[in-house]
Amino acid sequence: MSIDPRVASGLRDVPPSVMIPRERMLATFRETFASFGFVPIETPHIERMEVLTGKGAGSDEVLRQIFEVTNKGGEAGKLALRFDLTVPFARFVAKHVNELGTPFKRYAIGSVFRGERPAKGRFREFTQCDFDTVGTESAVADAETAQVIYASLTAAKIPAFTIAINNRKVLNGLLETIGVADQTARVLRVLDKLAKIGRDRVALELQYAEVSENLLDQFAAAQRIEVTNPQLAQELADSVERLGGLNESPFQTFMSREQADRLLDFVTSGRGGIDVLVPVETALRESESAMKGIENLRAIFDLLISAGVPESALKIDLSLARGLDYYTGVVFETTVNGWEQYGSISSGGRYDNLASLFTDRRLPGVGASIGLDRLLALMEEAGLLKGQSTTVPVLVANFPGVAPTVAFGLAARLRKAGIGAEVFPDPIQIGKQMGYGSTRGHKVAVIVGPDEAEKELFNLRDLATRQERKALPWAELERTVAEALGAGS
Template identity: 65%
Template sequence: MIDPRVASGLRDLLPAVMIPRERILRTFRETFASFGFVPIETPHIERMEVLTGKGAGSEEVLRQIFEVTNKGGTPGELALRFDLTVPLARFVARHIDEIGVPFKRYAVGSVFRGERPAKGRFREFVQCDFDTIGTDSRLADAETALVIYSALTAAEVPRFTIALNDRKILDGALEALGLDGKTGLVLRSLDKLNKIGRDGVHAELARPAEEGGAGLSEEQAAGILDFAEGGRGRTDVLDAAEARFGANERAARGIADLRAVARLLEAGGVPADRIAIDLGLARGLDYYTGVVFETTVDGWERFGSVASGGRYDNLASLFTPRRLPGVGASIGLDRLLALMEEAGALKGAGTAAPVLIANFPGTDPGVPMRLASALRKGGIGCEIYPEPIQVGKQMGYGTKHGHKLAVIVGPDEVAGETFNLRDLETRHEDRGLAWSVLEDSVRGALEVIEHRGASS
């Protein structure tokens, strides 16, 4: 027999996870749409040259690409997408005359990376992306962070913090320190600060270039790390950065842009204590050019960022000579779910329908079919137990799978056109209710249960 286990880094998802997962996805889609973002879809498989073009991603990401070879196909021609942003750039370049700019899109789908599996890190995972293409506006930058805040808040994610930086500040600081030729290497090392710590990043920065490091002196490496680690806090950290690097034109522009974004977020109603300036925040992908975001759940930072992104003004240049600046972010659904599950914040159930209709022994099965149809027409989900077994066992099934209520109709109830309504948590049962009040009775009982859960 074949072992039914899944490959390393992949997962089966049970209903107890899938049901809240679908609920969160609905919340995200509704949030994106409320800001004017429209849905698109791109293929899971892209041409390799699309995914590996200069600037599409860091060397580390590109090494994790899953190659796809169809029977009789050309090796190295196709690959699974590793994010939704590079396919977006290709999509926009191809369809720009149809969609126009500014263009605001969202997309939800699986992406694939051949990285080593770890807690909250998988080889296939779902990203929820939203992007604004065709504008340099700081308002679009700030709106990206506002969407992150709104979507996570609506999904009842535990308290989180959105860290902001602007790559121009880091680029300008490195330029002022005479390290502009090593920007990519330095930023990719800084991006690992939370993963491998100061000593690990210092070692990478000081390692000779021929050994894959940045080749910085001990003093340069320490200076960069001091700047990165000392630059986290409220907007006042920008004052210190301006005093040190404000003479550099690029750094000064980044500081001004970040201040503008912070002011707009305040105007948008994002609490100040949910925003942190982090001058060491780099983001590992090469295509970021301006503001960058990373969102972590307070106290659960070991899971890494659950929502991240930034501005990428040159990515579409891979596919078109037309300048198409963009800004966007991605919410990592599977990492977020893993975190919420471990934190006890995932409200799960084994069923998507709140009501179980009993299949009472000796009752014509057409009766539960009729009652279930009436409830569904009223917008109330319900499940009929398929077998006419002992009612107690049916109630046990309902409790186990997370049904809230059970509608029970035996031969006596059929004769009187009545039903019994049982609360499966408290076991309280209202008897002899008329079929004519079925929908109102069930709806009212569900509202009581919802209120009970909110106050507990």
């Protein structure tokens, strides 16, 4: 009885057709990060539990998603797999900041693990590509973060994408002005869903407490709240029918309809180019926090434009809030145009104090993370990954009746000249060998039959066009092949 070869939920194997573009993309990111002066570091996949959960005070969500690891005979609950690269980085910085000095810019690429329910583009093990700058509050570092996102995705040949930018301080100022500053965290969480669930729904959730979906539906129907979205209206009606009636409302009011509307008006009008900040600035003139935020956003835009980042790739989005609590300044979120439902492929922001759990030293920072696996899943679905399953452009045929030393020697010469080459291992029918190369994506085949071998000649076959140049001299092998590859690409 053989063992079932399947993998556990949310985990997957990566075949060469994905792994090859993935490695290429990874190399591109590394190169880009390094070109901005970010240096690589690595931390363990396994951390002590208290590091990840923040002295047992970790959020319920983190505790729910964390993978505990325990060795046989070891004590349970002491170790866990990292669920992001930021917390280990904070620990790293706290431990090494004195040797490293500030500002310190590092990048880290590696697997992280979350016990989430998998869905499209969501996995339980995925690779994050993080880069952060700690020890400075400069808008230069803020802008550079967005610039690196832009440069990385562009270098990786991602089609049109948009980096949405906001500043938490603007939102905080807005909330103060409206008079709901005491509920910042909750409001931001609800606001973050605007793009996904629409204005009607967000208005409801802003007004009323965190109740179950069904109760919220019931309530909306009972209040005959005007619903402009027909799909939402249908959903609400269905829920009430499903529940067979309405119960007494257990809702707690958080803000008035007027407050919610005002908030949403602001946020929805605050989307677009840098110009959307003008009316916002007027309206929030009283708020010192908002003014700081706006100033920061303007500085970032100026810097990005001066660096040649096109305005079309950037947008201000005051509804962008992010779920995580630790961002305190600018926040970024990047989506591929037309693939917004896939969620963010890169996000990040500024935090006042990264390592406060681990050291008394105050370390402000800014950084972002690119979600490699989600990006690749998206590109695969969009048909943007070339069906290539080889890492070399040249296949050297192993001709029946010719000593294998010939093919072996020629391939070695090609490699020495910097041209990747592979020898077919078995002297089988030459047609089969061509098929192997063709389906795997080799560009050309070098073929030496008995006649050619005798005269030290070779044939060069283009596997895509099936054109073959015959009787070329071995002496010019490297040059001929290099030319053929250069012309083909």
